[in-house]
Amino acid sequence: MSVTFARGFTASGVTAGFKASGLPDLGLLLGELGTTAAGLFTTNRVEAAPVALARHHLASGSARAVLVNSGQANAATGERGSEDAFVATAGAAAVLGVRVTDVVPCSTGVIGEPINMDALIAALPTAVAALDDGGGEAFAHAILTTDTVDKQATRVAGDHRLGGCAKGVGMIAPNLATMLAFITTDAAVAPGDLQRLADEQLTPRFNAFTVDGCTSTNDTVLLLASGAAGGEPVTPDSRTWGALAGALGDLADDLVAQLIADGEGVTHVLVVDVRGAADEGDARAIARTVADSPLVKTAVFGGDPNPGRVLQAAGAAGVAIDPARIDVAFGDVTVASGGVIPPAYFEPASTLAEGARTQMKDPEILLTVRVGDGPANARIFGCDLSYDYVRINGEYTT
Amino acid sequence: MSVTFARGFTASGVTAGFKASGLPDLGLLLGELGTTAAGLFTTNRVEAAPVALARHHLASGSARAVLVNSGQANAATGERGSEDAFVATAGAAAVLGVRVTDVVPCSTGVIGEPINMDALIAALPTAVAALDDGGGEAFAHAILTTDTVDKQATRVAGDHRLGGCAKGVGMIAPNLATMLAFITTDAAVAPGDLQRLADEQLTPRFNAFTVDGCTSTNDTVLLLASGAAGGEPVTPDSRTWGALAGALGDLADDLVAQLIADGEGVTHVLVVDVRGAADEGDARAIARTVADSPLVKTAVFGGDPNPGRVLQAAGAAGVAIDPARIDVAFGDVTVASGGVIPPAYFEPASTLAEGARTQMKDPEILLTVRVGDGPANARIFGCDLSYDYVRINGEYTT
Numbered sequence: 001m002s003v004t005f006a007r008g009f010t011a012s013g014v015t016a017g018f019k020a021s022g023l024p025d026l027g028l029l030l031g032e033l034g035t036t037a038a039g040l041f042t043t044n045r046v047e048a049a050p051v052a053l054a055r056h057h058l059a060s061g062s063a064r065a066v067l068v069n070s071g072q073a074n075a076a077t078g079e080r081g082s083e084d085a086f087v088a089t090a091g092a093a094a095v096l097g098v099r100v101t102d103v104v105p106c107s108t109g110v111i112g113e114p115i116n117m118d119a120l121i122a123a124l125p126t127a128v129a130a131l132d133d134g135g136g137e138a139f140a141h142a143i144l145t146t147d148t149v150d151k152q153a154t155r156v157a158g159d160h161r162l163g164g165c166a167k168g169v170g171m172i173a174p175n176l177a178t179m180l181a182f183i184t185t186d187a188a189v190a191p192g193d194l195q196r197l198a199d200e201q202l203t204p205r206f207n208a209f210t211v212d213g214c215t216s217t218n219d220t221v222l223l224l225a226s227g228a229a230g231g232e233p234v235t236p237d238s239r240t241w242g243a244l245a246g247a248l249g250d251l252a253d254d255l256v257a258q259l260i261a262d263g264e265g266v267t268h269v270l271v272v273d274v275r276g277a278a279d280e281g282d283a284r285a286i287a288r289t290v291a292d293s294p295l296v297k298t299a300v301f302g303g304d305p306n307p308g309r310v311l312q313a314a315g316a317a318g319v320a321i322d323p324a325r326i327d328v329a330f331g332d333v334t335v336a337s338g339g340v341i342p343p344a345y346f347e348p349a350s351t352l353a354e355g356a357r358t359q360m361k362d363p364e365i366l367l368t369v370r371v372g373d374g375p376a377n378a379r380i381f382g383c384d385l386s387y388d389y390v391r392i393n394g395e396y397t398t
Numbered sequence: 399m400s401v402t403f404a405r406g407f408t409a410s411g412v413t414a415g416f417k418a419s420g421l422p423d424l425g426l427l428l429g430e431l432g433t434t435a436a437g438l439f440t441t442n443r444v445e446a447a448p449v450a451l452a453r454h455h456l457a458s459g460s461a462r463a464v465l466v467n468s469g470q471a472n473a474a475t476g477e478r479g480s481e482d483a484f485v486a487t488a489g490a491a492a493v494l495g496v497r498v499t500d501v502v503p504c505s506t507g508v509i510g511e512p513i514n515m516d517a518l519i520a521a522l523p524t525a526v527a528a529l530d531d532g533g534g535e536a537f538a539h540a541i542l543t544t545d546t547v548d549k550q551a552t553r554v555a556g557d558h559r560l561g562g563c564a565k566g567v568g569m570i571a572p573n574l575a576t577m578l579a580f581i582t583t584d585a586a587v588a589p590g591d592l593q594r595l596a597d598e599q600l601t602p603r604f605n606a607f608t609v610d611g612c613t614s615t616n617d618t619v620l621l622l623a624s625g626a627a628g629g630e631p632v633t634p635d636s637r638t639w640g641a642l643a644g645a646l647g648d649l650a651d652d653l654v655a656q657l658i659a660d661g662e663g664v665t666h667v668l669v670v671d672v673r674g675a676a677d678e679g680d681a682r683a684i685a686r687t688v689a690d691s692p693l694v695k696t697a698v699f700g701g702d703p704n705p706g707r708v709l710q711a712a713g714a715a716g717v718a719i720d721p722a723r724i725d726v727a728f729g730d731v732t733v734a735s736g737g738v739i740p741p742a743y744f745e746p747a748s749t750l751a752e753g754a755r756t757q758m759k760d761p762e763i764l765l766t767v768r769v770g771d772g773p774a775n776a777r778i779f780g781c782d783l784s785y786d787y788v789r790i791n792g793e794y795t796t
Contacts, residue, residue, distance in 0.1 A: 043714075044710065044713040044714050045712075045713035045714075045715075045717070045718070045719050045720075045721055046709045046710060046712065046713030046714075046721040046724070046737065047713070047721065073706070075706065075709070075710075076705065076706055076709050076721075076734060076737060076738055076739045077738060077739070077741075078722070078736065078737060078738030080738075080741070081738075110706065110744070111705070111706025111707070111709060111710060111739070112705055112706045112709075112734070112738075112739030112743060112744065113739075113741075113743075113744040114741045114744070216710060217706075217709070217710055217713060294692070294783070294787070294791070295791055298787070298788050298791035298792045299791065299792070301788065301792045302791070302792030302793055304792070304793075307474065307509070307510055308471070308473065308474055308508065308509020308510045308615075309509070311444045311473070311474050311509060311510075311615070312442065312444060312473075312509060312614060312615050314443075314444065315442040315443040315444025315445070315615065316441075316442050316443075316444075317443075319443070320443070321443050323443055323444040323445065323474075324476070326444070336474060336510070338476065339444065339474055339476060340474055340475060340476030340478075340479075340510075341474045341475070341509070341510030341511075343475075343478070343511075343512045345510065345511075346508070346510065346511040346512070385692070385788060386788065387785050387788050387789075389692070389696070389788075390696050390699065390783060390784065390785050390787075390788060391785075393692070393693055393696035393697065393700070394696045394697070394699045394700030394702070395700055395702075
């Protein structure tokens with residue numbers, strides 16, 4: 001159901017011809033009049049043309065349509081790319097009968113390759129005609145690139161419904177990535193309040209996972225509220241605010257878990273919990289360095305609970321930690337205490353090492369790194385580095 | 399010849415029994431009385447026990463012996479590790495008949511596993527008895543771990559000779575790595591001047607290459623000067639200073655090239671040249687982000703001149719660059735100008751793409767990223783990310 005689970009939205013997914021595979025590659029989402037919108041965008045300095053335009057259109061807070069093409073990222077395309085993004089957006093607005101600034105454009109795919117604009121313009125009437133209040137699934141499929149499965153989630157919060165879908169497999173890192181996520185609700189939420197919900201509930205979640213540490217040029221997370229559930233607008237003072245915010249965070253957790261599990265070549269999800277840091281920035285820096293370390297990632301792939309590589313990564317994070325205060329645990333098995341790996345760990349048939357190795361067989365591995373008694377913690381979701389990651393990215397066509 | 403090419407040094411490499419393979423694993427280097435020493439050490443907060451002791455012994459500037467065990471890193475070993483490093487160093491000093499502070503200890507291998515101290519103490523007399531002015535090669539072999547070849551280099555500067563050897567394959571990144579390098583000269587150089595030579599000639603070179611972005615716990619570069627060539631001490635005011643410094647830098651380049659070429663699973667060396675940045679810090683940050691990007695590294699492995707991934711990485715370096723000012727070239731083939739990849743690049747049988755693909759077949763690939771008209775440039779030596787990197791590090795035993 002994804003984005004059309006919330007009332008007041010229709011969606012579609014059609015084949016325009018951007019993908020050589022012939023799979024659906026143009027998604028359209030429309031909220032009813034009065035829909036509000038908020039967004040989060042990539043921090044990459046090399047920003048795709050649609051991202052710049054999307055920021056601009058969202059500034060009004062009243063955008064109600066989303067147009068997504070998959071196959072070409074429309075990044076590193078210069079003036080032509082900016083024009084293409086504008087023409088696509090204006091074309092969709094014209095066929096939909098809405099204002100140009102009501103449409104938020106998103107692109108994903110190969111960087112640099114121009115969009116086939118003839119194909120896009122020709123497909124717009126079909127996409128508009130296909131809009132349906134059961135079209136969320138078609139939309140969720142049309143936004144995919146090298147994803148092996150679609151990512152959809154729904155939640156209910158009292159009288160309100162929330163629905164969402166996402167795509168992304170590589171170039172995924174904190175600060176967003178080649179990742180698109182679209183979340184809708186039928187609550188009525190004013191633009192400023194909706195942005196607050198996005199900042200508070202979505203930013204920490206979509207910035208806390210990493211497939212390969214590479215922040216993409218196109219990352220976009222959009223949150224749209226139609227108000228179609230009826231009732232008063234939800235504000236921070238409403239008694240329903242907490243339930244809506246909680247359901248939104250929960251739905252985001254669900255989408256993030258699906259994104260990680262489908263990361264390129266991923267065989268294990270790695271959850272890095274850093275505890276006891278001096279401040280949150282330190283905690284996040286350490287968690288990121290551990291989660292992005294190729295030596296940690298290959299050890300996880302090999303099922304090897306390697307405490308030395310975790311200590312090495314923690315020490316290289318550029319944070320002033322005391323090495324003699326670091327504890328490391330895989331699952332509930334402590335493999336380093338006070339910066340020391342117990343010598344027993346290296347003995348033949350060590351029960352400690354065997355216990356740690358058992359933890360590595362789970363599809364999701366929890367790695368806890370305590371760095372002291374400070375007040376700050378951070379959690380980053382990562383994954384292993386497998387032969388398949390190298391194969392997928394070594395063979396991907398420019 | 400390595401470290402014994404310079405007069406005034408003897409060296410040896412023997413088998414103490416640290417490595418399961420039975421290959422030589424204990425190296426000893428001794429300079430004649432009056433030898434001066436300078437060093438560079440890892441910036442990792444989780445520093446191995448011998449690194450702390452080596453810093454302390456080098457502080458006097460007069461250390462003349464180096465003891466290297468390979469197989470165990472003696473990192474994350476706590477109090478026991480500090481004791482082991484001290485006992486090993488004191489034992490070597492006793493058998494050599496020198497002061498404890500004359501001996502600089504180095505370790506490389508598995509993090510956390512304790513050194514077999516009985517084996518080390520038992521082997522010390524053999525190592526001392528084997529010291530020979532032709533022992534440089536045996537020493538160069540004894541310091542290796544998963545290296546597939548030894549790394550040795552020699553240079554002559556007027557009346558002076560320089561010799562060196564190094565080891566390192568993974569955990570190699572700017573700011574030093576599981577990398578040990580030992581360089582000797584028979585020039586007479588006062589301790590302060592020797593440190594200046596190390597800082598000026600060795601730091602920029604040993605900090606400008608990356609295999610996997612992982613800074614090790616044990617990195618050490620030592621420079622020793624025996625004065626055995628005779629003649630006046632070489633000072634910054636000597637007419638021979640420039641020649642000695644030049645030869646030292648040249649020898650370091652040689653060792654670094656050998657280290658990169660033997661990086662774990664490396665099939666191509668990637669030289670990233672960033673030009674036109676606002677300052678050197680910016681230039682280095684961009685070069686590092688590109689060289690360490692798994693998407694760039696897998697593209698190089700796959701022989702794919704992927705300009706989009708280079709732009710993505712440059713934009714994600716956390717540096718305020720103007721995306722519309724970025725030019726990218728593989729070898730002498732420009733694949734992006736002013737932040738735009740020419741659409742012709744994506745046409746079937748594109749001669750531009752074909753030309754770029756040809757560049758990717760070289761064993762060493764030059765990737766130039768111009769980010770503006772600023773005064774600062776930086777060069778980082780990197781490598782590709784191959785199936786073998788995953789295999790080697792997925793299978794490496796804790």
